[in-house]
Structures are given as C-alpha cells and as structure tokens.
Amino acid sequence: MSSEAEEPGIAVPGYNPSIATILEEEFAELMALARERPPLTRDGQWRHDYHAAMVAKRTIGVQRDLFGAKPVTHMHRTRPGPVIDWKPEPVDEKLARIAADPHAAFGIGRPALSDEEKAAMLRSAANWLRLGQRVRLTGSSDSIDGQSERRVGRLGVVWRISRTFTDYVHVYLDPVGAERSEKIVFIELRDVEPIEDGL
Numbered sequence: 001m002s003s004e005a006e007e008p009g010i011a012v013p014g015y016n017p018s019i020a021t022i023l024e025e026e027f028a029e030l031m032a033l034a035r036e037r038p039p040l041t042r043d044g045q046w047r048h049d050y051h052a053a054m055v056a057k058r059t060i061g062v063q064r065d066l067f068g069a070k071p072v073t074h075m076h077r078t079r080p081g082p083v084i085d086w087k088p089e090p091v092d093e094k095l096a097r098i099a100a101d102p103h104a105a106f107g108i109g110r111p112a113l114s115d116e117e118k119a120a121m122l123r124s125a126a127n128w129l130r131l132g133q134r135v136r137l138t139g140s141s142d143s144i145d146g147q148s149e150r151r152v153g154r155l156g157v158v159w160r161i162s163r164t165f166t167d168y169v170h171v172y173l174d175p176v177g178a179e180r181s182e183k184i185v186f187i188e189l190r191d192v193e194p195i196e197d198g199l
Contacts, residue, residue, distance in 0.1 A: 043131055047159065050132070050172070051182060058175065081176035082153030086146040110141060113190065118167050121190055128194040133158045135171060139191040151185065155195065159184055 015027045022030075040048060060074040113121065136155050140148040151173070160170035169192060173183040 043160075046131060050157070054175075054182070075180060078175045078177060078179065081150070084146070084150050084152060086149040088144075088146070113167065122166060125189060129158065129161065129169070129189070131158055131161065134195050134197055135192045136195050137171070137173075137187065137191055138193050141188070141191075151187075152191075155197070158192075162186075 014031065015024050017024070020027065058075045058078070060076060063072045063074060065071060134155065134157055137151050137153065140152050143149060154173050154176065156171040156173040158169055159172040162168050162170070167189050168186055169189050171185050171187060171192065173185060175183070
C-alpha cells in the first residue's frame with residue numbers, strides 16, 4: 001500500500017479534506033448513493049449514438065455571450081412538415097354521435113384489429129421491422145385536436161420495438177419546421193411503412 005492511502009482523510013476516493021465542506025463519512029454515504037449507471041445495451045448504445053449524430057448534424061455552432069448570458073445554439077433550418085387538411089369534427093355531428101354513445105365523447109376512434117389481423121400484420125412486418133429502419137407514417141388514430149393526424153407523412157426511424165405491445169412501435173421522428181428537440185411517438189404498427197431513403 002502506498003503511504004498516500006494510509007494518510008487520514010484520503011480513505012474515500014475523491015475526498016479532499018483541504019476543500020471538503022462535509023465529513024468524510026457523509027461524503028462516503030453520498031458516493032454510495034451516486035452509483036454508476038449500468039452499461040448501455042447494444043440497442044441503447046445505438047440510440048445514444050443516433051441521437052448524438054442527429055444533434056450534431058443540425059447544429060451549426062454555439063455562440064458564447066461576452067457578458068455571461070446563456071450561450072445561443074444556432075441550428076440548420078429543417079424542411080416544413082407535411083401539409084394536412086385536418087378539420088375538427090363539426091359540433092352537430094359530435095353531439096349526435098355522443099347522444100348515440102355517451103362513452104364516445106373523446107374522439108371518433110377506429111375499429112381495433114382482430115387477433116388474426118394483428119398476427120398477419122406482424123408476419124408481414126417481420127422482414128423489415130428492426131431498430132434503425134427508416135419509416136414513413138401513413139395513418140393515425142383520430143384525435144380531438146388533430147395532433148395525431150398532423151404526424152401523417154412524417155419520416156423517422158424505428159427507435160424501440162415494444163415486447164409488451166407487439167402491434168405498437170416507438171418512432172424517432174425527423175425534425176420539421178421549428179422543432180429543436182427530439183419527438184418520439186408510440187404508434188400502431190399499421191400506421192407505419194418502411195422506406196429506403198438515406199439521411
């Protein structure tokens with residue numbers, strides 16, 4: 001053992017008694033709480049690298065402020081999103097629909113797939129459904145404010161494949177318009193089609 005390790009106050013790695021404001025025991029307790037994260041899986045590493053590459057691709061540079069204000073990040077413009085001619089459901093039609101079915105107040109909805117239809121869809125997607133596959137959104141469930149419908153036509157990559165809900169998939173959407181942060185959506189597999197375009 002080195003003489004440095006035997007000196008008092010250096011038993012805990014990283015503890016420096018000359019600048020410490022807490023006791024060594026408290027520091028050791030805090031370090032025990034701040035455990036290292038588990039290593040990333042192969043899929044997790046791919047997601048980390050892809051997100052970093054997308055941010056680097058869009059970033060022009062960071063402009064520091066001379067007087068200590070927050071730095072400004074300049075980013076490339078992105079193409080506008082697809083134009084969707086979505087219109088809200090007319091009030092008269094909504095009231096008539098609610099009168100017929102009081103539980104249908106939140107959106108029109110669409111029929112769910114049967115077990116046979118789900119199985120056929122999963123079989124047809126088996127040859128392309130993989131992490132990183134480029135996809136286009138071709139449909140959506142109905143929504144009150146049109147948020148789901150506005151995603152139709154957007155491009156992205158398969159971000160995560162759900163093992164619990166096999167007929168759903170996470171998609172990392174390519175940024176459009178003024179979006180600056182990533183958009184990851186959890187959508188039905190029937191609303192996705194594979195494409196072969198490059199980034």
